[in-house]
Amino acid sequence: MAGARGGEREDALGFAARFRLAWRFAMREMRGGLSGFYIFLACITLGVGAIAAVNSVASMMSEGIAKEGKAILGGDLRFALIQRPATADEMSYMQGLGEVSETQTLRSMVRLADGSDQSLAEVKVVDGAYPLYGSIETTPDAPLGDLLKKTGDGFGALAAESLYDRLGLKPGDRVKLGNVTLTLTGVIDREPDLLAEGLAFAPRLMIGPEALAASGLVQPGSLIEYAYKVKLPPGVDPDDAARPANDHFGAFGFQVRTAKDASPSLQRNIERFSQFLTLVGLTALIVGGVGVANAVGAYLDSKRQVIATFKSLGASGRFVVAVYLIQIMSLAAIGIALGLLLGIVAPFLTARFLESLIPIAASASVYPGALVVAALFGVLTSLAFALIPLGRTRDVPATALFREAGGTGDARMRWFYLGAAIVLALMISGLAVFMASDKTVALIFLGGTAAAFVILRLVALGIAALARRAPKVRSTPLRLAIGNIHRPGALTPSVVLSLGLGLTLLVTLAIIDFDLRREIGTGLANRAPDFFFLDIQNGEIDPFRTKVAALAPGSDLDAVPMLRGRITKLNGEDVATMKIPAEGGWVLRGDRGITYAPAVPENSRVTEGEWWPKDYSGEPLVSFAAEEGHELGLKIGETLTVNVLGRNITAKIANFREIEWENLGINFVMVFSPNTFAGAPHSWLATLSIKKDGEAAEKAVVNGITNAFPAVTTVRVKEALDAVNALIAQLALAVRVAAAVALVSSVLVLAGALAAGNRGRMHDAVVLKTLGATRITLVQAFATEYLLLGLATGVFAVAAGAAASWFVVDTIMALPWVFDWTVALTTLIVSLVLTVGFGLAGTWRILGQKAAPVLRNL
Template sequence: MPNALDASTVQLAWRIARREMRTGLKGFRVFLACLALGVAAIAAVNSLSAAVTAGLLADARVLLGGDVDIQLQHRPLTEDHRAYLAAHTKRLSSTVEMKAMAQTDSARALVELKGVDTLYPLVGSVDLSPVSDLQTLLSKKDDIWGAAVEPGLLIKLGLSIGDTVRVGKARFQLRAKILKEPDRVASIVNFGPRFMVSIEALDDTGLVQLGSQIRYHDRLQMLPGLTPEAFMEQLDLAFPHAGWRLHGPDNAAPGLQRFIERLTLFLTFAGLTALLVGGIGVLGATRTYLQTKTATIATFKCLGAPSTLVFQTYLFQVFMLTLIGIAIGLVMGAVLPLGGIELVKAQLPFVPQMGLYPFELFKAATFGLLVSMTFALWPLAQAQQTPAANLFRTHVLPITTLPRRRYIVAVLVGALGLGALVIFWAEERNFAYWFVAVSILTVFLLHLGALFVMNLAKRAPRPESALWRLVLTNLHRPGTATPGVVQALGVGLTVLVAVALIQGNIAKQVKDTIPDQAPAFFFIDIQPDQVAAFDKAVLDVPGAFDLMRRPSMRGRIVKIAGVPVADVDIRSDVRWAVRGDRALSYATLPPEGAEIVEGAWWPQDYKGEPQISFDTTVAEGFGVGVGDSLTINVLGRDITAKITSLRKIDWRSLRFDFAIIFAPGTLENAPQTHIAAIKASPKSETQIEKIVAEKFPNISTIRVKDALDAAGRIISGIGMAVTGTASVTVLAGIIVLGGTIAAARAGRIFSSVVFKVLGATRRQVMLAFLLEYGLLGLFTGLIGAGVGTLISWAVLRFIMGMSWTFLPVDALITVFAAIALTLAMGFVGTWRALGEKASSHLRNE
């Protein structure tokens, strides 16, 4: 036997493969469709993400508002800071942002108040309607300050340009609508529309008080010859304990960037799932094509052709078709983002940069090539190993020979390579590990489900009806479509059920569970001297109850167990805790309902070194526990405190709690405000809001219902995006299902001819086939719903840390959809078979 790499054998195999390909792509349409669809999904999602990210980076200076943004909480830059910046920068512009209440005599709304100086904006421009000079518009005229607002505020308060509103103690005339604000990056949740005023007007509002929740931004233009990165390093060296956050153009919108990356991650996994289904289609299409070539292969072998020649011939064909399928998918993946950009660009504060992204296309092509060759290798190796005599009997005895060990190893290596690439190219490795594990588990469970259905049909009592005996036999006979249908359609249905149940559970908790427990309002910026009066004012309103109030300030974690945050390996799900300033508090007693899982709370009369009680989930992500320390920068001062207790906090309950609570004796003298929450009957909510707005104009009121509605819209939008992409998986499953049924057409024709000769009517034969596919659809739907339910439970409980509830409607819809699809495809696939004349087939035989 010639060596597998013998040059003459390879050359002959290539010649035969090219000649056979001249007959066209018949038999490989499903192969191409599945491969192209999966590659297109991955290429399109990643190209769209790359276009959005490139647009964000291209407009980074405009989004940032300058070359460097210096952000501080609660306090502005010191005179030393300003002197240094004046000596080392070209220009410096300051803005102040906070939440505030804008109100008229009859209405009020939470707004994002922004005070700007005369240099604002350093980069870009504010688009106003009517068009006017921003500084002139915001100036004081006839003893009243001007303001520019987003259109949503006018609608909410029923106002028009020229009307006046009160913010704090000052009145403002609304002189223009803000159409575009260069440095306002779209965030996931906005608590109110923008209200822009002169920074000088803020003194008249009375809102800028010690400890208030205020964000100070100082944006600068650098002198020539210095990069933002180098300048930020100089700043940190010059003022190591300043406690500020520095942003350069490469980090202009970190929250938006993280959101894009996370959404891309989920959508890419959906595309990979579609490609996985496509791999099942590749396997089935390759096996079906080889079945049409059994006579040719058998003839080759009978004439003395080595099995290696057969393998190489059809491997070349599969490889050529793989390249065609990948090319189609890449073209689709490059074009589809054009439509996606049109859908999302109106929601973004920048223009996505459309173009070809070779690396994203390369990733999609690599996945497509690996999937195709891995899944096609098994049937090719089987055909190589099958004796010629068996090849002539494939209509009644399907090929079941195991490939040689080296091919089994090659398939395993290909599968491991796919998993390794998924993990290597993923931004979030933890999610990638879960995806690979869940994919393997899903395929395994679906395979077990198919075997269970076949075994169940085989062991079921034989019914008296010949029709039902035929149906049950078809479910487990040699060459049955059961494994192919369950695998092809089951993966897509599993994904849809899992996505639907995850989205449904999250939405259910937001809409149902949380509102039952949530306060009606949160209040921020309560000054210490207002505490007693505020408590009395809100509790005197009939229907108000359960007032909770705590002192609050902001701090940033700078060291974990003595190690700088940048040098600590922090678990991805708790990185939020070190991305910015965190709310802090101090308390003598633990919060109501606090669950201390490790350590102990300090004595009520504690006086000593700084101690903190810490969130146990964040502590685990940091790799610290009781006895370790955290260093927290509070208003420019680093405070190192020992962790003496860990608390389990369920943030979904909106319980009034803090991740970090200090023991008494550390923060009492620091500038601070109080935050509060109160529950109330629906009838008393308006009165509470009105009283707080009138008596305490500096206090901002956040209506929890509005925040929850916003969260619900976000969840719904993300769910629609993920579900839409996951539907590609079902589409791939439908294509594979159609190919599976088409592959069985020859067998259906043979069976229908035999039935007709034995006296069966066309109606009886059609009914038998439809009952078979109906049962297959029912079993596939049940298996897919079961596996999808299991996956959703695991994701919610172990990845997202949420409770889980079974939602039967979503599962039932899936089952009915599976039955409908298999019946429809089965009808289309068997109708033509029933139309075949028995005489022509009998004469051929």
């Protein structure tokens, strides 16, 4: 009756009055401090901070690319061609748009003057107008024209510091490039348009146009990219100039970009990586949400007397929920504010580090958009996980005032609160998907997280069921431990959920990292050829074969003709106007290596359609990679148009091939019928697997080929794999930090779960001590319980992490999956240390509680 009369009195009050009254009670209770909510604050702070920091740093990088777009691109517009320079008419058109600077890039071998050593280099040829935007920084600081000008018997050149290190050189030394002698006049400290040219696997060497002409490297079919950067007059919109330029040049193989699209590959990678780290941060926040629920539940359990007093004085369940919801969301606001502070300082802390990895000026600032997203995630997560224990608190009876052991955990929760929590969870998922650049990945990630929660709950039920059915044992501590695992109010669900998700993520990422490093460091190195040779001219292929046979007798040499081409149309539709799919879309971006062959190439097999006859002379046909073709939606009999050397060639798809990409042999997405390129100038690509192992044998091949064929580019696969390994190491560092955030969240939730169960443990300890149990017996019982829970959770995390890593490595990456037992044992040890350590640390204090005060309230 008291509750009914109280509800009537509350209804008589207006909403604003009820809210003010609830606010006053909430603030009065919070005067006692934040005891019991430090883990709550840490969980929210860590999750919000991770999301805010990742998105703030990504915004800083994207803003840096946008701000320096002209310098990165090298101009307002960039026209790129492969294997051929612009014609006089094309140059005239570009010069009519504004000031033009031409650069050429190619890979070639730089040799010591005596021919005793050499290194692959990314050669860049610049003219007198370079750079149109930004500035190149060199040591010594001198005009670029003076550093590259003609010398007594050659030309000047600039090199990156790494090229000096590789060949043991210093400024003033001389090297050879093709047929020309170069004097190294300085060091390249910063190159403004480096990012526009994609990933580099070798050090930079910069020369002038006259040096390239004298080198003899420019031959028909040579793999040279010609880039023409245009500086438009003031007031001309680059987009307005790009549209007619695309119409004018699109059919001739040009790739036209504006400063807004200065480094598309880097921008895509930033978006993908920030999305991944944001999702990992969201996982940490969701894991922290479990800690929020535990902390709120423990706090409300400690407030049962206060809640019962409210009820005895006539307060309704809604009023009680409002009081504690105000408290919880006020505390959540503090945690969110601390997390946002981490997000604010993150760009300032990482700016210099990022500049050392990516040559852009990272100007740190505050990014409101990233902070708003993180705050929204924090609010929704806090509210979603707080509603569950609050829903049970609403119906705590006034009689709980007189029963200390009553608890709120057994109270039934109203459907309204459960439904509201589900709606909030859907809002969190919707926001995550909306923010993601790849919706499919976001949905898979969120689906996996939801499935992990369900599976971990089932695992906890399974552990409790096994404990319930375990045979009786004589050991008292062990019997107590097994009973604690399955009794009502046991810690089993909280411990399994809190640790399971974090450890599973850690195991998954650790095994993926191990398999990637193993595959690139040893697996690929063992299967791949030792060398790739590029730019072998048509007239040199037979002498090249003879020279290789003399340098490496019995070795396997595979050589095929190669051209470069860009797909411009699919079934007559311009790819520039098509929506490029995420999977397989890389084939349509930029130029691709292409070849022709009378028979099916090695390392591939026809899966659909038929190969052409050896003497085929009909319309051009093409064989397409099966996986990429199906991802693009292509079918047998459809057509594609490629631009090669300025000519558009349309071919019909005759068949699809399954390709063994993983062996790093000679493979092409597109293989054409031989009649397609009859008479077209081209070079050859070759691979060499030498039978004689050892550094000396490899060096003999490199020296012999480079000195005999200066224009041929030799790529050592080992060096290329080392460059990839270095890149993976940088990415792995960020992934490990993200995994560590998730693990720390799990540890915090574990600590909160154990703290939430201390009240029940105190009652158990007092009753058992009253019945004659010693402190040693209780310590052994609690330690055994935590040990069993930690072991079960660790075993699940290893199994689940192994399954998840297998799916990623084997199915998505198509690489061999190998399980690392070191990761498994480390995970088990970490799980045991955390559960036993935190468990005993939390329960040690309650073992000394006096019995009388506790028994008096039972």
